[in-house]
Amino acid sequence: MKRLQDKVVVITGGGSGIGAATATLFAQEGAKVLVVGRTAEKLRKTVQAINNENVSYSVADVSKVEDTQRYVADAVERYGGIDVLVSNAGFEGSFKPITEYTVEEFDEVMAINVRGSWLAIKHTFPELQKRGGGSVIITASIMGLSALGGNSAYVTAKHAAVGLMRTMALEGAPLRIRVNAVCPGFIDNDMMATIHSKIAPGGEALVQGSLSGRVPLKRYGTSEEVARLNLFLASSDSSYITGSAYTVDGGTSGSLM
Numbered sequence: 001m002k003r004l005q006d007k008v009v010v011i012t013g014g015g016s017g018i019g020a021a022t023a024t025l026f027a028q029e030g031a032k033v034l035v036v037g038r039t040a041e042k043l044r045k046t047v048q049a050i051n052n053e054n055v056s057y058s059v060a061d062v063s064k065v066e067d068t069q070r071y072v073a074d075a076v077e078r079y080g081g082i083d084v085l086v087s088n089a090g091f092e093g094s095f096k097p098i099t100e101y102t103v104e105e106f107d108e109v110m111a112i113n114v115r116g117s118w119l120a121i122k123h124t125f126p127e128l129q130k131r132g133g134g135s136v137i138i139t140a141s142i143m144g145l146s147a148l149g150g151n152s153a154y155v156t157a158k159h160a161a162v163g164l165m166r167t168m169a170l171e172g173a174p175l176r177i178r179v180n181a182v183c184p185g186f187i188d189n190d191m192m193a194t195i196h197s198k199i200a201p202g203g204e205a206l207v208q209g210s211l212s213g214r215v216p217l218k219r220y221g222t223s224e225e226v227a228r229l230n231l232f233l234a235s236s237d238s239s240y241i242t243g244s245a246y247t248v249d250g251g252t253s254g255s256l257m
């Protein structure tokens, strides 16, 4: 028996990286999957690569109320309900001291990472409740548990994501809805590539080498390694787990070196 047979899953940020890897794995495990993001081309590529009639996409900006209502309605119309939400869309923002950060930059990071997850849960909870419960996974970050100077908006946003997860686990428990957070470390995909060039334009390889050296396992993780943790948290294998933040970081957050 597949681990997510006939479960309906909504994955925001599903057009690339962790979201696309999660959609791929979940479809292999029997799920019906709606991937959500702003760029139709990326979403189309993800859906085509998975090549499964039970996977489709919805173009939406997770920071907007109407877009959120639309992608939730799309999932319900196409697949009959929602069992699992992976609130994964995220944006890293700028790397500079707070004195140089603009309010607009701060607001954009908060709108995507925090309001986006808050809205996703607000509009998905009633659907999960109709199915008698379900699982919500928020992609936070090790930056939601510890800090890196120079990235104040993202660190603040990911700490907020962990706080949101904890309070929603309490509201979800009587409804049999489990809510957990996944906290990746450095993952080898588009977001880290963007971060390398923001930190040191032209010196991307040096940044990656230096950051990899700080990981006890001495390498970046892959999106697929995060997807496997998502599968555990989405499936009944984690039936007694709620209100928890799981690191998938090669040991980074537990190390002083």
Ligand SMILES: NC(=O)c1ccc[n+]([C@@H]2O[C@H](COP(=O)([O-])OP(=O)(O)OC[C@H]3O[C@@H](n4cnc5c(N)ncnc54)[C@H](OP(=O)(O)O)[C@@H]3O)[C@@H](O)[C@H]2O)c1
Pocket (backbone or CB within 6 Å): 012, 013, 014, 015, 016, 017, 018, 019, 036, 037, 038, 039, 042, 060, 061, 062, 063, 088, 089, 090, 091, 092, 112, 139, 140, 141, 142, 183, 184, 185, 186, 187, 188, 189, 190, 191, 192, 223
């Ligand atoms: N990569 C890492 O090292 C790392 C580490 C820790 C945590 N994370 C977190 O992991 C999550 C997934 O990121 P990733 O690593 O897979 O990087 P990614 O490939 O950059 O994925 C981010 C996804 O979010 C989507 N997105 C951004 N803003 C959106 C919006 N307003 N509405 C809808 N979708 C939006 C993007 O698509 P569009 O731009 O097309 O909308 C993109 O597909 C994020 O929450 C990120 O913060 C990543």
